[in-house]
Amino acid sequence: MQTLYRAFRPDTFDKVVGQDNIVHILKNQVQTDTVRHAYLFHGTRGTGKTSCAKILARAVNCLQPKDGNPCNECENCRAILEESTMDVTEMDAASNRRIDDIRDLREKVKYLPGQLKKKVVIIDEAHMITNEGFNALLKTLEEPPAHLLFILATTEMEKIPQTIVSRCQIFTFRRIAAEDIQKNLRYVLEQVNRGAEPEALETIAYAADGAMRDALSSLEQVLSVAEGDITLRDVQTVTGRVSAAQLFALSDAVFAKNAKQALLTVQAVRAAGKESESILADLTEHFRKLILTKVTKDRRLFSGSDEQFSLYTDKSAAPDEELLLAALSHLLDTQNKLRFTDDAHTLLITAVLSLCALAKKKTLEQRIHELEEYVFVRGKPAAAVGTGPVPAKDPDPTDAVGTDPVPAKDPDPTDAVGTGPVPAEDPEPTPAPASDAGGDSITARDWEKILENIKRRSVPTYAYLHEGKWHSFANDRLTIVFPDNYEIHRNAVNKKDSRALIEEETKRLYGAPVDIQFLLDKEREDKKPVADVQDIIDYFGADHVELQ
Structure with a gap:
């Protein structure tokens, strides 16, 4: 035959x-x-x-x-x-x-x-x-x-x-479209008087990666073991593919930073007969689809059914884009290491634990931003935090060093520097009304809003600018710091058109012109400590703080 x-x-x-x-x-x-x-x-x-x-x-x-x-x-x-x-x-x-x-x-x-x-x-x-x-x-x-x-x-x-x-x-x-492969597989099944679930043919078609011969070879293997109509389980058993439900369960555990649940999912998949190499390959493809739908949301760039596209679009909404990209890069590096090891299972376990660690690391960065905002607001004068002029505060007797009130002192003419009357001090200017930023400051969270507005107006400018991190804001000066190896990005945002756009969006949020300086990490002055050591330990936890 x-x-x-x-x-x-x-x-x-x-x-x-x-x-x-x-x-x-x-x-x-x-x-x-x-x-x-x-x-x-x-x-x-x-x-x-x-x-x-x-x-x-x-x-x-x-x-x-x-x-x-x-x-x-x-x-x-x-x-x-x-x-x-x-x-x-x-x-x-x-x-x-x-x-x-x-x-x-x-x-x-x-x-x-x-x-x-x-x-x-x-x-x-x-x-x-x-x-x-x-x-x-x-x-x-x-x-x-x-x-x-x-x-x-x-x-x-x-x-x-x-x-x-x-x-x-x-x-x-060209590679043959998955829809055309499915149509041809249905024709072949009609000729041999067999049937199949739509999901089963869909899995075979997309696994073939545009090769009709591979699809027909896989179909022949499935036909030899299936009893009656071909089911999705038959296809997964023969081809060794990990099901979409298992892949999403694994990625959900990673996003939840639940290493135990992620390892249990891997164990369940291997117990079903899947090899570690296949699990790693399918997991890499899974994260590729997640980052693709997260960034583009374009059905034409997605290799899968409409139902799968909708599912991946929903699942990719919550994770951060940088986390997905870092996870995919790590999985690709792990696949390259498969050639140099005989213990693929240990490599798979290490990769899954590393993905969970990446998710935790991202959360720690967010906490750093929150701490910066907290410290900055706490260190501002009271007038900066409020929304209007601060009324004069009556003297508090408890502020005095002693317990008895200090009698008022008669003016001494010898205390005057000059011989004439002392001119009255100029009144302190009334603070400006608070802007949408929530005060007369620009916090790290406000900077994220500015980045989003810039992204809608100019993607190239955003691509360079988002590599910089909010560092500080004081005296109407906003400082953004780039890593030392991102000098090209720093120079790009300093160009006339890009800088004008950034200043415009910053002014829109702050309500007044802002002096923006873009520095490399090596160019900035060392920050002075603005919080007690115990405050930092209490906020981050002792396991995240190392005293030197």
């Missing part, structure tokens, strides 16, 4: 899935007798390169072509399908790559075809040919006989010399 991908290989251009542009051009060339002497088909595996090469070989030799398609019934088509003609040669370059193999081929193709209209040479995995072999092939491609057609297929076109590429008509085979 033939495998599914061979039994259902397309035998006409019209049956090729997902390559409409290529099929349209090839059919027109066959109909108008303008077929080139050499073609180069390149693209990822399982997208129809070899199938189109076989169909083209029959189409150019067909005695009764139908709209550019081979009839598959005439003498020539049957001879090619049955592989009983010497005029069509299929060669695997992975095993026939030497210069002697190419020389033998060159000797065979120079003679006229014995049965067909054209001799056709199909070279699969063409990038495997040696440089010497390509040089031997070059002469034939430069001056091809009229009866010869070359079709080269490859997944790595960059390895083929430009001298060969320039003499071929190039067709790029």
Whole structure:
């Protein structure tokens, strides 16, 4: 019995899935007798390169072509399908790559075809040919006989010399859309009188990553173990994929900083027969989808169903963008380490615990911002915190050092510096009304609001500016500090247009012009301590504070 991908290989251009542009051009060339002497088909595996090469070989030799398609019934088509003609040669370059193999081929193709209209040479995995072999092939491609057609297929076109590429008509085979793969899988199941849950076919289609052959191979494996209609559980059992519910349970535990629950979820997934390598790969893809929907919210960039897109959009709303990005980066680094270890399970456990630590670290940064706001407001004069002028306070007898009231002292003329009357002091200016910032200060939280407003007006400016952190605000001067290795970002926001936008949004929130300075960390003055050590320990907890 033939495998599914061979039994259902397309035998006409019209049956090729997902390559409409290529099929349209090839059919027109066959109909108008303008077929080139050499073609180069390149693209990822399982997208129809070899199938189109076989169909083209029959189409150019067909005695009764139908709209550019081979009839598959005439003498020539049957001879090619049955592989009983010497005029069509299929060669695997992975095993026939030497210069002697190419020389033998060159000797065979120079003679006229014995049965067909054209001799056709199909070279699969063409990038495997040696440089010497390509040089031997070059002469034939430069001056091809009229009866010869070359079709080269490859997944790595960059390895083929430009001298060969320039003499071929190039067709790029794209990954097949998951929806097209699902449609073809349903057709195959109808032909074998089997059914399947929509979620099962959807999982197979998206796991194939655009390769129809991979999808059909997976379907064949599932059919061999499923009893009756194919279920999602059957697919997950055969392919080793982690279910979406398990992935969300794991990420929810990470976002909740619950390391125990995260490890229990990993244990449950492994108990269901999933390998650590597969869990890590699926978890990485899971976080990729989360950050993608968090940042773009664009259905076109999401590889999944509409229902999955909605679910990922909801789940990605709460986590911070920086946390998701850091988690994805850490998972990618962990996958790279798989090549250098035999203990994938320990690596997986370490990765999950690291993700929980990342979530906790982010929370600690937020607490630092809150502490900065708290310390700043507590250290301001009373007039700065209120919303209007502060009334004069009557003297409090308890403020005196002694217990008896101090009698008023008669004025002493000798206390005066001059001999004339002392001029009255200028009255203290009345504080300005409070702005939307909640006072005459700009806190770290206010700075986040300013960043959001800037993001809506200019994404490039925001991209540079958000790398800086609120440092301090005093005397109408706002200080933003960038890490030392972000000097490019600091210089970018100091440019005229960017700075004008930042100052405008700051003034809008504060209610008055603000002097903004952008510093690198090494340029700022060391901050003076503004809180007692015990206050810091009480706020952060002793486990987060180290005394030196």
